[in-house]
Amino acid sequence: MTKQKVSFFWFRRDLRLEDNTGLFHALQSDFPVIPLFIFDEDILDNLPKNDARVTFIYDSLQKINSQLSEFGSSILIKKGKTTEVWKSLIAEFDIQNVFFNKDYEPFAIKRDSSITSLLKENNIESFSFKDHVIFEEKEITKADGLPYTVYTPYKNKWLEKYHFSGAAPEYDSAPFQSNFAKNQFPFPELSEIGFERSAIKVQPHDLSKISNYKETRDFPALDSTSYLSPHLRFGSVSIRKLVNWANRKNQTFLSELIWREFFIQILFSFPNCVNHNFKSAYDGIQWRNNEEDFKRWCSGTTGYPMVDAGMRQLNETGYMHNRVRMVVASFLCKHLLINWQWGEAYFAEKLLDFELASNVGNWQWAAGTGCDAAPYFRVFNPEIQQKKFDEKGEYIRKWIPEFDFGYSEPMVDHAFARDRAIATYKAGIIK
Ligand SMILES: Cc1cc2nc3c(=O)[nH]c(=O)nc-3n(C[C@H](O)[C@H](O)[C@H](O)COP(=O)(O)OP(=O)(O)OC[C@H]3O[C@@H](n4cnc5c(N)ncnc54)[C@H](O)[C@@H]3O)c2cc1C
Structure with missing residues (x-):
């Protein structure tokens, strides 16, 4: 029997359907899109069984899976060494394209480069996108093209570029959601991935106190910050929506989001650090x-x-x-x-x-x-x-x-x- 030609969208640190750049492009490909997440053993093997971040990832995937059910689709969850998982997927499916969002950590860059090569060897095209930052890699550099190593001039250039382009574009996948593949993959129990539910929970983020951010942010008893950090880490919120919102609401808060990007570009440019x-x-x-x-x-x-x-x-x-x-x-x-x-x-x-x-x-x-x-x-x-x-x-x-x-x-x-x-x-x- 001939297999159906498909595209894959590989979720990593972008655990949401809305305003997801790579997913937005994947859904416009010529083939039905299978959403995928891989629990990577190279990362998981070093974590305690009740790691709270694994519970959060698991819950975020469950949420995505239930959203996908509205389109008659589901997420494919795999566990293993990433290369081995991709080899088995290549054998199982007729994959035409693979879409994913970029990750700038040294480990991820190496992983993505080796998976891209593997896909290429199998005549599968891969496409990667900027998603979890507003400006990436070498988009904000000094006049001589070298990376900034001081925050304030970086921030000034960042703001200049952001304001020049109006606002960060947001990617609405809604019109293309009928292109999710209509598969019903089983959703594993947490124990099947080798983990237990943690008693520690990621708090929901809260932007209600941000109007006084400058005055209150340094006082821990006020507990007035946003609790966005794990959501930004795992991409359960979109940085573009957030930055566009922060730009309208509070410039001090926006500056903190720029600190995040400053350090991401430092790590990208100076991985030895x-x-x-x-x-x-x-x-x-x-x-x-x-x-x-x-x-x-x-x-x-x-x-x-x-x-x-x-x-x-x-x-x-x-x-x-x-x-x-x-x-x-x-x-x-x-x-x-x-x-x-x-x-x-x-x-x-x-x-x-x-x-x-x-x-x-x-x-x-x-x-x-x-x-x-x-x-x-x-x-x-x-x-x-x-x-x-x-x-x-x-x-x-x-x-x-x-x-x-x-x-x-x-x-x-x-x-x-x-x-x-x-x-x-x-x-x-x-x-
Ligand atoms: C020693 C040390 C280690 C830290 N390790 C991490 C880490 O592993 N992961 C992490 O996300 N943040 C880290 N931070 C930065 C900061 O403490 C957290 O981002 C912040 O406390 C998260 O809470 P919040 O989302 O309520 O912050 P808010 O004050 O509401 O800030 C909003 C967002 O701005 C960004 N942000 C704020 N402050 C910083 C900062 N100093 N550097 C970079 N981004 C910032 C974060 O994305 C944060 O979620 C560290 C800070 C210190 C001093």
Whole structure:
């Protein structure tokens, strides 16, 4: 029997039907479109069985599947090593085209290049699209064509280009949805993928408090930020819709979305920054890397309430407020003199919104080793940060119930740690 010729749309970090660039183009191809998601064993094998991000991905796919049922279609879910999965799909289906949205992380670039080659060897055309940023790769560069490494000029150029084009185009697939293939693929249980449901949930995003973003965003007890980060990470919201909205509503909020793109373009242009100091002059810093100190930081038992509250919030919920992230990161790198890569790895394991570009970029910013980073001699005082941003101690009490009953002493004196950090950095920076 001859097989039906089909196109595939490969979902990755774009888990939505609406305003999805690659999907919009796939649905206009000459062949019915099979939506696909691959649970990639190369990523999954390193995660705990109850990983909250896997639960979120699973739930997002379920939502997509139920939306697809309205068109008599369904999503094909596979689990395995990506190359092996694609080999078996090529054998099973008569695939004409494959569409997907670009991912700029080094691992993804390598994966996509090898899958594209495999498809080509089998005479299958592949098409990739910009979807999870407004401007990608080399679209925002300095006059000499080199990437920006300082945020403010990057942002100015970004805004100039954005305003010049009016607004980010949005891609409405609705007119083409009859082109989804009419297959009924079984939707697996989470356990069939080898995972368990996590008790930690991704919160829905909330834009209701953004009108006061500038005034409220730094106060963790107000809990007034958008909770968009995991949704942007996995693409359950469209960055184009969001940026167009932010541009009308709040420029400070828009600037934060541009920070996200700044770090994505830094990672694209300087992939080495994942494992190396962005500024190699900082390679000589003699980190203390004390394992007992690291454990106290991880468990939120440093004796500094702002640091401890943040780490407990992270451990319990997979989220931490941005101001507090800055405080805990500075504390790890400066007070404890632990290499930022340890903190980055811990955040990567715990954060629901873990995103390589933003995580590495912000950690290097906090450590002073990054591009456009905080100067090394700026050492946040966790007590002053607490007084400024949680004056009444509401955030702290929420995460440290024992706070009012004789809280433990700081594990290291601030003035001593500050002097030690500055001296160590000074001695380590290669002139
Ligand atoms: C040490 C450290 C590590 C971080 N790791 C991550 C990470 O792995 N993933 C991640 O998405 N963000 C990371 N951030 C940035 C920031 O803390 C989170 O994006 C933010 O707290 C998410 O909450 P929100 O969506 O409510 O933020 P909002 O304040 O509502 O901001 C809206 C969106 O803007 C973007 N944004 C805001 N601040 C930043 C920033 N500093 N850098 C880049 N993008 C930003 C995010 O996409 C965010 O969702 C990190 C920050 C620090 C200091």
